[in-house]
Amino acid sequence: xxxxxxxxxxxxxxxxxxxxxxxxxxxxxxxxxxxxxxxxxxxxxxxxxxxxxxxxxxxxxxxxxxxxxxxxxxxxxxxxxxxxxxxxxxxxxxxxxxxxxxxxxxxxxxxxxxxxxxxxxxxxxxxxxxxxxxxxxxxxxxxxxxxxxxxxxxxxxxxxxxxxxxxxxxxxxxxxxxxxxxxxxxxxxxxxxxxxxxxxxxxxxxxxxxxxxxxxxxxxxxxxxxxxxxxxxxxxxxxxxxxxxxxxxxxxxxxxxxxxxxxxxxxxxxxxxxxxxxxxxxxxxxxxxxxxxxxxxxxxxxxxxxxxxxxxxxxxxxxxxxxxxxxxxxxxxxxxxxxxxxxxxxxxxxxxxxxxxxxxxxxxxxxxxxxxxxxxxxxxxxxxxxxxxxxxxxxxxxxxxxxxxxxxxxxxxxxxxxxxxxxxxxxxxxxxxxxxxxxxxxxxxxxxxxxxxxxxxx
Amino acid sequence: xxxxxxxxxxxxxxxxxxxxxxxxxxxxxxxxxxxxxxxxxxxxxxxxxxxxxxxxxxxxxxxxxxxxxxxxxxxxxxxxxxxxxxxxxxxxxxxxxxxxxxxxxxxxxxxxxxxxxxxxxxxxxxxxxxxxxxxxxxxxxxxxxxxxxxxxxxxxxxxxxxxxxxxxxxxxxxxxxxxxxxxxxxxxxxxxxxxxxxxxxxxxxxxxxxxxxxxxxxxxxxxxxxxxxxxxxxxxxxxxxxxxxxxxxxxxxxxxxxxxxxxxxxxxxxxxxxxxxxxxxxxxxxxxxxxxxxxxxxxxxxxxxxxxxxxxxxxxxxxxxxxxxxxxxxxxxxxxxxxxxxxxxxxxxxxxxxxxxxxxxxxxxxxxxxxxxxxxxxxxxxxxxxxxxxxxxxxxxxxxxxxxxxxxxxxxxxxxxxxxxxxxxxxxxxxxxxxxxxxxxxxxxxxxxxxxxxxxxxxxxxxxxxxxxxxxxxxxxxxxxxxxx
Numbered sequence: 031x032x033x034x035x036x037x038x039x040x041x042x043x044x045x046x047x048x049x050x051x052x053x054x055x056x057x058x059x060x061x062x063x064x065x066x067x068x069x070x071x072x073x074x075x076x077x078x079x080x081x082x083x084x085x086x087x088x089x090x091x092x093x094x095x096x097x098x099x100x101x102x103x104x105x106x107x108x109x110x111x112x113x114x115x116x117x118x119x120x121x122x123x124x125x126x127x128x129x130x131x132x133x134x135x136x137x138x139x140x141x142x143x144x145x146x147x148x149x150x151x152x153x154x155x156x157x158x159x160x161x162x163x164x165x166x167x168x169x170x171x172x173x174x175x176x177x178x179x180x181x182x183x184x185x186x187x188x189x190x191x192x193x194x195x196x197x198x199x200x201x202x203x204x205x206x207x208x209x210x211x212x213x214x215x216x217x218x219x220x221x222x223x224x225x226x227x228x229x230x231x232x233x234x235x236x237x238x239x240x241x242x243x244x245x246x247x248x249x250x251x252x253x254x255x256x257x258x259x260x261x262x263x264x265x266x267x268x269x270x271x272x273x274x275x276x277x278x279x280x281x282x283x284x285x286x287x288x289x290x291x292x293x294x295x296x297x298x299x300x301x302x303x304x305x306x307x308x309x310x311x312x313x314x315x316x317x318x319x320x321x322x323x324x325x326x327x328x329x330x331x332x333x334x335x336x337x338x339x340x341x342x343x344x345x346x347x348x349x350x351x352x353x354x355x356x357x358x359x360x361x362x363x364x365x366x367x368x369x370x371x372x373x374x375x376x377x378x379x380x381x382x383x384x385x386x387x388x389x390x391x392x393x394x395x396x397x398x399x400x401x402x403x404x405x406x407x408x409x410x411x412x413x414x415x416x417x418x419x420x421x422x423x424x425x426x427x428x429x430x431x432x433x434x435x436x437x438x439x440x441x442x443x444x445x446x447x448x449x450x451x452x453x454x455x456x457x458x459x460x461x462x463x464x465x466x467x468x469x470x471x472x473x474x475x476x477x478x479x480x481x482x483x484x485x486x487x488x
Numbered sequence: 489x490x491x492x493x494x495x496x497x498x499x500x501x502x503x504x505x506x507x508x509x510x511x512x513x514x515x516x517x518x519x520x521x522x523x524x525x526x527x528x529x530x531x532x533x534x535x536x537x538x539x540x541x542x543x544x545x546x547x548x549x550x551x552x553x554x555x556x557x558x559x560x561x562x563x564x565x566x567x568x569x570x571x572x573x574x575x576x577x578x579x580x581x582x583x584x585x586x587x588x589x590x591x592x593x594x595x596x597x598x599x600x601x602x603x604x605x606x607x608x609x610x611x612x613x614x615x616x617x618x619x620x621x622x623x624x625x626x627x628x629x630x631x632x633x634x635x636x637x638x639x640x641x642x643x644x645x646x647x648x649x650x651x652x653x654x655x656x657x658x659x660x661x662x663x664x665x666x667x668x669x670x671x672x673x674x675x676x677x678x679x680x681x682x683x684x685x686x687x688x689x690x691x692x693x694x695x696x697x698x699x700x701x702x703x704x705x706x707x708x709x710x711x712x713x714x715x716x717x718x719x720x721x722x723x724x725x726x727x728x729x730x731x732x733x734x735x736x737x738x739x740x741x742x743x744x745x746x747x748x749x750x751x752x753x754x755x756x757x758x759x760x761x762x763x764x765x766x767x768x769x770x771x772x773x774x775x776x777x778x779x780x781x782x783x784x785x786x787x788x789x790x791x792x793x794x795x796x797x798x799x800x801x802x803x804x805x806x807x808x809x810x811x812x813x814x815x816x817x818x819x820x821x822x823x824x825x826x827x828x829x830x831x832x833x834x835x836x837x838x839x840x841x842x843x844x845x846x847x848x849x850x851x852x853x854x855x856x857x858x859x860x861x862x863x864x865x866x867x868x869x870x871x872x873x874x875x876x877x878x879x880x881x882x883x884x885x886x887x888x889x890x891x892x893x894x895x896x897x898x899x900x901x902x903x904x905x906x907x908x909x910x911x912x913x914x915x916x917x918x919x920x921x922x923x924x925x926x927x928x929x930x931x932x933x934x935x936x937x938x939x940x941x942x943x944x945x946x947x948x949x950x951x952x953x954x955x956x957x958x959x960x961x962x963x964x965x966x967x968x969x970x971x972x973x
Contacts, residue, residue: 286492344514345522346530358530380515391504398497410489421500434510
């Protein structure tokens with residue numbers, strides 16, 4: 031590394047005004063969408079437009095102020111982008127509620143959004159230096175495990191729609207896996223920073239691949255076994271795939287060894303085949319993936335009905351969509367949660383979905399940029415891991431509902447109705463914001479000028 | 489760690505690229521297939537979401553969409569014209585549509601590319617897309633008069649009236665018919681049951697007999713044979729005398745061809761005018777045998793018979809004089825029997841062509857199409873279909889047909905103060921069965937405003953039905969309705 035000089039490290043701009051403008055823009059888009067729903071359904075601007083719009087705007091202004099105070103150097107795009115996705119999710123849920131779809135509740139989702147912003151703020155205020163998390167590596171690991179298995183506890187755990195991934199506290203249901211994924215990413219980051227040298231260097235070369243030592247395979251096998259256990263016991267294909275995939279990606283970032291990725295893929299394929307042989311519901315998903323339009327599968331319980339309804343909705347939307355409030359997203363089972371993406375596709379069309387995917391891609395890109403700009407390995411791994419898990423989750427659920435890959439249930443980050451996911455993802459964003467703040471913060475300047483530094487010409 | 493991070497970034501990029509490509513594939517490439525899948529109930533809902541355009545005939549509304557306020561099935565179709573206009577409007581059922589509702593479906597439901605600009609404006613203003621309205625050429629007075637006269641005393645049959653100079657269809661009636669209002673509700677089961685009942689009815693009330701069925705035209709076809717004769721030789725006039733034996737021996741068969749009821753035709757040698765007035769069979773059979781099959785077929789084609797299938801815009805069944813056989817067959821063909829099959833519309837075109845100085849206009853039902861705001865999108869443009877005969881020959885034929893009404897078999901079609909031309913037909917169907925009664929006519933001869941053809945089906949008006957007694961009075965009431973208004 032060359033010695034940094036004052037000229038070579040320009041101060042990154044804080045871009046606070048730009049962020050505020052972008053935030054306002056996101057809120058305006060969301061309010062416009064609300065108005066659109068009302069106009070289409072009963073010909074007038076809905077009374078709730080101001081409530082919802084200003085409510086969301088108020089939350090985001092609060093988030094912005096906290097961010098400006100406690101993470102002034104943070105990336106200016108992350109918050110407005112997340113606001114836009116969260117707001118569009120609210121509009122879709124509002125729209126489904128207007129169509130009298132059972133279970134859809136925009137008010138609940140708005141309250142959860144507010145709670146998410148509170149957790150975002152608390153995280154930023156309390157966690158002044160994210161490296162503190164490195165000290166909590168094994169605590170995080172334990173917390174993650176406990177959260178993940180908590181739905182199995184008698185009396186506490188609840189089984190909804192065939193997957194035992196909920197715990198009931200009082201009247202509310204929580205999906206602990208959403209929080210577990212955060213804790214596990216923290217754990218992976220801390221663990222891999224400690225072990226990366228051993229995992230990266232030890233081993234021997236076979237053909238073109240550097241194979242790791244057998245005993246270093248331990249952590250990989252443990253994670254693999256654990257993911258399989260989640261799949262087997264809780265029937266939660268999505269979380270299992272999410273956690274294992276993220277672990278492999280982080281392992282690769284830490285060690286730069288392709289062999290880990292190959293081993294990971296082999297283990298995954300092996301596990302998938304095994305699961306497919308043992309569990310009929312895994313096999314069913316795969317058959318549905320291959321033949322969604324088969325009439326026999328369509329009529330079968332747990333068959334392709336839901337997937338195909340989603341595809342019909344997207345086909346109906348076409349390039350420009352039916353317009354908000356003018357389609358029939360209500361026809362798709364769970365249109366407000368797992369299937370909110372096709373529901374959006376029906377009303378906003380290909381145009382809307384491309385924009386939505388672009389926004390997700392931008393959030394991930396800002397996260398990865400933070401990771402590259404971060405100054406220590408733990409921050410790099412944590413930011414990289416969090417960004418990847420977001421991208422991976424979008425890929426698994428959106429790919430699933432669009433029949434690109436077999437369908438596994440996961441929430442669409444920030445869009446699907448559900449408090450746990452919203453809270454967990456807002457914390458995830460707070461962590462990214464915290465890290466981007468420290469990555470972009472100018473390094474401490476020398477107190478006195480030590481004279482010109484020689485820069486070598488190369 | 490930056491190198492693997494960059495690779496992970498590329499991997500993320502690839503994941504998003506895959507999602508985007510897949511979304512494009514679904515919503516742009518596969519969209520039509522997914523949309524039209526029968527399991528996609530959105531198609532069914534969509535039928536009731538759009539305020540379909542109205543079907544009108546001048547000021548009279550024949551079909552309109554009513555806002556029921558229902559959440560799921562908001563707009564439902566009503567047919568104020570009911571049975572009288574059913575063969576024209578057709579119906580808009582949960583899973584299908586028929587006649588005008590089918591033929592102009594894309595304009596009525598607003599999805600036609602012609603309405604792109606309107607839809608664009610609606611998209612910006614947030615208005616719901618409304619369908620275009622279709623205005624028909626139908627003259628309600630004529631339509632209602634025709635329906636009344638035809639449906640009286642349980643007749644079965646059809647009538648088509650055309651404006652000779654344009655080809656605009658003024659009336660199109662088919663009886664027995666049905667009430668389209670029974671087929672419009674969104675409840676599939678009820679509608680399917682109602683339709684099933686109509687479909688099982690052996691009178692086939694849903695069929696539009698005016699354009700979907702063809703019948704042997706009987707003696708009305710003699711005007712085509714006569715047109716061929718006039719066209720073959722300019723020296724032929726209404727006064728030209730031809731042989732008219734009581735019975736014509738058909739060559740190479742044991743059969744004979746008698747006149748109607750075996751009667752004599754004058755003295756055995758009569759003028760063409762007399763032969764047409766009395767509707768003698770033998771002179772026309774003789775003329776046709778002399779002219780040959782090709783000449784007759786060529787003349788028929790010039791009237792539009794056997795040409796490309798017509799669209800008005802509904803599909804019209806084909807008409808034709810049948811294949812070439814022997815002279816005996818040709819003799820029967822020339823008087824509208826044998827394999828000779830005509831739709832009532834086709835015979836109306838023959839009458840209209842003669843009335844319009846030999847020029848046959850393309851028949852049409854749609855007068856103009858306007859978008860929901862009243863802006864005109866399309867208007868009818870009368871086009872010539874063919875020239876059937878020269879102006880002089882058409883004048884001669886007209887003169888003879890006027891004589892048929894004034895002095896011949898069609899005196900029941902006389903209208904005081906109006907020169908009416910016409911030709912009756914009584915077509916045999918099967919031995920021992922009652923004949924079809926036909927009538928074709930036009931009026932006024934000097935400046936034709938209406939030409940029509942009608943058929944009263946075999947058995948529905950008594951065993952002694954004939955063109956002159958059964959059909960001509962119906963034609964008269966329809967012509968009066970048009971000329972009186």
